[in-house]
Amino acid sequence: MNDNESVFGGGAGDDRAPDGRMSRRSLLKLGGMALGGAALGPTLAACGSGGGGSSSNKVTVWWNSGFYDSENQAVKAIAEDFGKQSGMKVDLQFYSTDAIPTKEQSAITSGVLPDVVMAENGNTSTYAYQGKLADVSDVVSSQQFTDGATKAVHLFNSKAGKAGNYAVPVNQFTVPMFFWKDMLTDAGSDPSSIPDDWDGFWQYFQSAQGSYRSKTGKKAYAVGWPMSTSAGDTNYDTQMMLMAFGAMVLDDNGGLKADDPQIKANMAKALGFLGDLFKNGFTPKDVVNWDDSGNNTAFLNKTIILTPNGSLSIPGSIKDKDHAEWANIVTQPFPNKPDGSGPVPAMAQVHNAVVFEDSPNKKGGMDFLKFFVKPENTLKYLKAGHGRWHPVQEQVLSNPYFADSDDPNIKVSTAMLSGATQPAWLNASVAYNHAALQGLWGKAIGQIVLQNQSPESAADFAVQQLKAAFSTYPAK
Amino acid sequence: MTGRRSWQVRLPQALLGAVLLIWTLMPVYTMAMLALSPQSQVFSGHLYPHTPTVQNFVDVVSQRGEYVGAFWLQMANSAVTAIGTTVLVLLVGTLAAFGIARLRPRWGSFVSNAALATYVIPLSFVSIPLYKVMATYGLLGTRWSLVLAMTAFASPYAMWVFSQHSETAISHELDESARIDGASSWQIYLRIYLPLMTPVLVAIGIYAFLLAWNEYLLAFLLLGSGSTTTMPVALSDFLNTDNPPWNSFMAASLFYALPPAILYYLFRNKITGGLTAGSVKE
Secondary structure (H helix, E strand, O other), X not given: OOOOOOOOOOOOOOOEOOOOOEOHHHHHHHHHHHHHHHHHHHHHHHHOOOOOOOOOOEEEEXXXXXXXXXXXXXXXXXHHHHHHHHOOEEEEEEEOOOOHHXXXXXXXXXXXXXXXXXXXXXXXXXXXXXXXXXXXXXXXXXXOEOHHHHHHOEEEEOOOOEEEEOOEEEEEEOOOEEEEHHHHHHOOOOHHHOOOOHHHHHHHHXXXXXXXXXXXXXXXXXXXXXXOOOOHHHHHXXXXXXXXXXXXXXXXXXXXOOOOHHHHHHHHHHHHHHHHHHHOOOOOHHHHHOOOOHHHHHHHOOOEEEEEOOOOHXXXXXXXXXXXXXXXXXXXXXXXXXXXXXXXXXXXXXXEEEOEOOOOOHHHHHHHHHHHOOHHHHHHHHHHOOOOOEOOEHHHHOOHHHHOOOOHHHHHHHHHHHOOEEEOHHHHOHHHHHHHHOOHHXXXXXXXXXXXXXXXXXXXHHHHHHHHHHHHOOOO | OOHHHHHHHHHHHHHHHHHHHHHHHHHHHHHHHHHOOOHHHOOOOOOOOOOOOOHHHXXXXXXXXXXXXXXXXXXXXXXXXXXXXXXXXXXXXXXXXXXXXXXXXXXXXXXXXXXXXXXXXXXXXXXXXXHHHHHHOOOOOOHXXXXXXXXXXXXXXXXXXXXXXXXXXXXXXXXXHHHHOOOOHHHHHHHHHHXXXXXXXXXXXXXXXXXXXXXXXXXXHHOOOOOOOOHHHHHHXXXXXXXXXXXXXXXXXXXXXXXXXXXXXXXXXXXXXXXXXXXXXX
């Protein structure tokens, strides 16, 4: 082997420096390869699927995934029909209820926006307040929406300094009570003779708990009342309880009334009532940790006899799978108010869809929504959801599927929404929405049941939190 | 130590071990128990399924059911992104570490330490900027976005471990001998450096694989909801209902947990050896 030969085959053309370190030429080669590699990713990606952004002939829609596959299939079918009619390509993506608000927040923060978002737990009122949403009055005026639905999407824009239609109502729900007929029968109670006065109603179920336990040997609770900071149910159910006790936290214009001494006293009574349910062992201890499925799971496993729930998802989830058990569930309104002044109004919470001010295809997004809220499409969508949600269009609400339903659960819920209603405070005020989504009511109830504070102290805490939120978002 | 004293020491140790074992295995047992239970018995409160069934596993494998309709595609997406990340991390990490530790550029140690300093910023803080970057490059909704993002997060640690290992465990005399024999830098990298790094390559490879395999936040943000969804995101969809099908959820989760477990048991000796490599200077 001579001096220019080696076991590695290197020789005169070797790229190393005399001192053994990498030569400049070699380093440049390496850098070039690294840059080439970095460029490879986008190149290959361009051949791949997906990609963000929209063009004028494409509408990107992010839709809250339904509980049932049939619900998503119905949305897909409507999107396909819209695509055929408009000639636009619809990029429809489904995201879960808990995930879609994060996705929406990412899009807003980064500025890479879809054209339409329908998020059941979205921060619509906040985004409207910040001037991020497009005015969709054109879509809202295309249908005869219920008064409550129209009010729920009339939101304040602090940039414009006035309120406008910054969302399109898609569906609504209220909070009925659900109970098991067979559990009451097993307890020796008559399910057809439940009192409708406040005290009688609760006494009936509390007695049933003791009888059920002693007669069946099974540990079940009278009520499953969500009290956690994470469950959306806590917000809906607590609003119903507050309204029952006359603690009307907001006025008709979404202004704060909670500082009124009488309202605050009523709030303390409502929170105290919930605290007693917990402390006296009439609701499971883990209600303070439940997520949105907590009360559904406990109810369907018959560890609770009664539970309030937003939407008809409880009977809907077993309607097709176990008809006998489905028929064993009874849906009914809340009992009359504790002061005997009549029924508790039904809270009407509206889910909406939005188009962003900076959406790439704003017009396409609005056209899609205008198509979606046509009565025939809405009916198709709501039927696919087993009537879990209710319509927001007058015409669809009076459709026999809802108004004259052979499903007793849908019938009760429709009757509740057709009677005296109160807009969900989550819809009515951006400040309230902000405070509630921070777990306001879960924290207030937690002060009573976990920290052993008085209901008055918990009410004080809630009022302070609300006042702080209203100082951050001073207008409606 | 007398027999009695030995017994007195060992019994508490055995009891503690038993408690820890039960504590560790309980979640896995619960998963398996739920996966083997029919829906009606999911919350029956029994310690074991009274009427066990493998139907949930069959449903998952045959993609029958509301949430498992694209199970194999989602598993494949997870595998592709995890393998892609692993390959890129090993490539970037070894090249960078080789450059820093063996070629000794002037700012080598600064670059190495600066890269490691990126861990000061939590992943969640940079998720939105990453989202924006991927959108700029037109990568949103593609598997490449997740592969590149995970590579960026795994590479600094890989570089550091590779650098430490090559500094302490591979003699510089080997490089010098090779150069005397006419080896180029690439030849040293390919024929000396990489073979001697095998245990660390395996350890870091598995680390990168698991990091990408288990990633939820970036997978959710960067990938779309359709054909590119990975398993962690798909599994979270099971909870998008008030009445989750816990039994098929757990069956799918067990399948999802299998590849990392198999990898770990195949390479467990190399993992522990590799991760501690270079930690002690000889």
